[in-house]
Amino acid sequence: MASDPVAYPDAPWRLQGQLWLSLFRVTGDERRPDGLYAAAFVSYEPGSDLTYSELLVARPARGARIEILDIWVDSPASRTGGRELWAIPKGLSDFTLETSHVGPLSRTEWAASAERRPIARARFTDVSRAAVRLPFRGGIRQPGLDGVGPRTALLRGSARTLPCRGHWEFAPDGPLGWLAGRRPVVSFRMVDFRLSFG
Numbered sequence: 735m736a737s738d739p740v741a742y743p744d745a746p747w748r749l750q751g752q753l754w755l756s757l758f759r760v761t762g763d764e765r766r767p768d769g770l771y772a773a774a775f776v777s778y779e780p781g782s783d784l785t786y787s788e789l790l791v792a793r794p795a796r797g798a799r800i801e802i803l804d805i806w807v808d809s810p811a812s813r814t815g816g817r818e819l820w821a822i823p824k825g826l827s828d829f830t831l832e833t834s835h836v837g838p839l840s841r842t843e844w845a846a847s848a849e850r851r852p853i854a855r856a857r858f859t860d861v862s863r864a865a866v867r868l869p870f871r872g873g874i875r876q877p878g879l880d881g882v883g884p885r886t887a888l889l890r891g892s893a894r895t896l897p898c899r900g901h902w903e904f905a906p907d908g909p910l911g912w913l914a915g916r917r918p919v920v921s922f923r924m925v926d927f928r929l930s931f932g
Contacts, residue, residue: 742815745932756918860898891929
C-alpha cells in the first residue's frame with residue numbers, strides 16, 4: 735500500500751464489476767472540442783483491490799486512449815490513488831444503484847450527487863448477461879494534475895458486452911450541465927468485467 739495517509743493499492747489495480755456507458759455527440763467550446771464524449775457509471779465489486787462506485791466523463795485522446803475529464807467516486811482511497819498514480823481528477827460523490835433481473839433482462843437505475851446536489855441520473859435496460867465473454871484493452875492519457883505530471887496507463891481485461899438502452903438526466907446547474915438534454919448516440923453494458931489497470 736502507498737504511504738499516503740489515505741492508503742491505496744499499488745499499481746496495477748485489479749478490478750471487477752459492472753459498467754454502463756453511453757456516447758454523446760457534443761458541439762463544444764475551448765475546454766470541450768466538438769466530438770464524441772463518453773459518460774459511464776461503474777460498480778467495482780468484491781474481489782477488486784478496491785470496491786466503490788464511479789461516474790466519469792471522457793473523450794478520445796492520442797494513441798487510441800481516452801482522457802478522463804470529470805470523475806467522481808465514493809472511496810477516498812480510490813480518489814487519492816487515482817489522483818496520485820495517474821493524474822485522474824477524481825472527486826467524491828454519493829451514489830445510489832438499483833438493479834433488477836427478469837431472465838436475461840436487467841433494469842438498472844443510477845444516481846450521483848455531491849454535497850447533496852445532483853450530478854446525474856441514468857436508467858438502463860439490457861440483456862448483456864446473455865453475451866459471450868470477450869477480451870478488451872485500452873488506456874488513458876492524462877495531462878497532469880495538482881503537481882503530478884502527465885500520466886498514461888493501460889487497461890486490459892474481459893467482459894460480456896452488448897448494446898443496451900440508456901437514458902440520462904444531467905442536472906442543468908451541476909458540473910455536467912453541459913450534457914443536459916442530450917440523448918445518447920449509443921449505449922453499452924459490460925457485465926462481470928475483470929481487468930488490470932495501470
